[in-house]
Amino acid sequence: MSVAAEIPTVDLRDLASENSETRQHAASELVRGYRDYGLVFVAGHGLRKERVDSLYDDYLNVLERPEAEKASWGGPQIWYQRGWTPPNTEKAVVAGGQPDFKECYFAATTELDADCKLFYPELYTDNVWPDDAEGFRHGMLTLGGDIHNVGLKLLEACAEALELPTDTFSQLTRGAANVSRVLKYLALDQSQVDAKVLWGEEHTDFNLLTLLPGGRLHAPDGSTGTSPQTPGGLFIRTRATAEHPDGELIRGVTPPGCIVSQVGQQLEIMTGGVFQATPHVVTAPRETGWTRVSMAHFIHVNAKKPMFPLRKFRTEQACQAYRPPVLAGTYGVKTLIDIGLAPASELNRLGYRHYDRLADIREREDS
Numbered sequence: 001m002s003v004a005a006e007i008p009t010v011d012l013r014d015l016a017s018e019n020s021e022t023r024q025h026a027a028s029e030l031v032r033g034y035r036d037y038g039l040v041f042v043a044g045h046g047l048r049k050e051r052v053d054s055l056y057d058d059y060l061n062v063l064e065r066p067e068a069e070k071a072s073w074g075g076p077q078i079w080y081q082r083g084w085t086p087p088n089t090e091k092a093v094v095a096g097g098q099p100d101f102k103e104c105y106f107a108a109t110t111e112l113d114a115d116c117k118l119f120y121p122e123l124y125t126d127n128v129w130p131d132d133a134e135g136f137r138h139g140m141l142t143l144g145g146d147i148h149n150v151g152l153k154l155l156e157a158c159a160e161a162l163e164l165p166t167d168t169f170s171q172l173t174r175g176a177a178n179v180s181r182v183l184k185y186l187a188l189d190q191s192q193v194d195a196k197v198l199w200g201e202e203h204t205d206f207n208l209l210t211l212l213p214g215g216r217l218h219a220p221d222g223s224t225g226t227s228p229q230t231p232g233g234l235f236i237r238t239r240a241t242a243e244h245p246d247g248e249l250i251r252g253v254t255p256p257g258c259i260v261s262q263v264g265q266q267l268e269i270m271t272g273g274v275f276q277a278t279p280h281v282v283t284a285p286r287e288t289g290w291t292r293v294s295m296a297h298f299i300h301v302n303a304k305k306p307m308f309p310l311r312k313f314r315t316e317q318a319c320q321a322y323r324p325p326v327l328a329g330t331y332g333v334k335t336l337i338d339i340g341l342a343p344a345s346e347l348n349r350l351g352y353r354h355y356d357r358l359a360d361i362r363e364r365e366d367s
């Protein structure tokens with residue numbers, strides 16, 4: 001059996017079964033997936049494919065608008081945390097220097113914590129929407145909200161399976177900047193295909209849990225019914241073993257009808273590394289002109305919560321690996337600086353601001 005075929009599929013209906021054996025088996029498969037692969041495939045989620053397709057259609061329509069109009073939806077002053085992100089804006093941490101071949105749209109899909117809006121105004125900013133795009137707005141908010149609820153069920157089931165109170169992880173997410181993102185990966189020309197340009201560099205997500213309802217490829221003529229010879233898609237890196245010290249890059253082929261649920265850095269930290277954030281990459285078909293549209297929902301930890309292994313996971317090794325604790329919001333700011341969305345000067349906001357005032361006093365006293 002290939003490694004990819006061993007990634008568990010977890011049915012949400014089994015996690016809620018009256019039969020305790022069924023429920024426990026599904027929960028232990030969920031833990032095995034998050035622990036060994038950093039992801040599981042999720043069945044029984046109740047999200048109809050037509051809703052996802054309809055959102056993709058609406059998004060592609062919105063992207064046809066003039067560049068100047070698109071640039072008015074969000075922008076650098078809110079670190080692109082809502083609205084439109086133009087191509088070549090974001091970069092992967094430890095990036096290989098490739099241009100970024102996607103344009104994205106972000107929206108928060110749950111209520112935002114009022115304190116966090118003061119503490120981290122860019123991360124907790126209000127949504128922005130294009131004019132006359134009610135279908136797009138409605139699709140993002142309702143689909144994002146429903147996917148979020150799937151994620152909460154998974155977080156609750158894995159807390160129980162780890163013998164923690166059911167809401168251990170889900171309560172961390174209340175009021176957080178939980179965001180949905182739709183993405184369009186752009187067409188490559190022959191020289192980019194020859195140079196093996198990727199659609200996104202290998203990275204781990206910095207949030208708690210990511211949910212991916214499945215992307216859609218478009219042929220150069222815009223049709224969706226055909227497949228390229230070399231389809232590309234999502235690849236994930238497995239944990240290191242003696243045989244494969246760098247892990248193995250395997251194709252994440254999602255079983256029909258399933259969505260993907262993926263561990264982010266925050267869940268890795270909170271579990272002291274029991275669950276591991278999955279390095280992943282989206283590769284383009286090795287043929288010109290193909291595009292891809294997809295959606296990701298990112299469940300975050302509330303910005304006021306400290307990022308450190310929960311008590312149950314505080315082994316000496318885990319504490320060494322994940323110290324010092326920082327607030328989830330500060331962790332987010334640092335990450336957004338690292339990926340080029342927030343200015344590096346934001347780091348100067350950490351710590352005391354007015355050393356220059358003390359230096360001025362000393363200078364006056366010395367003169």
Ligand SMILES: [Fe+2]
Nearest residue numbers: 203204205280
């Ligand atoms: Fe990602």
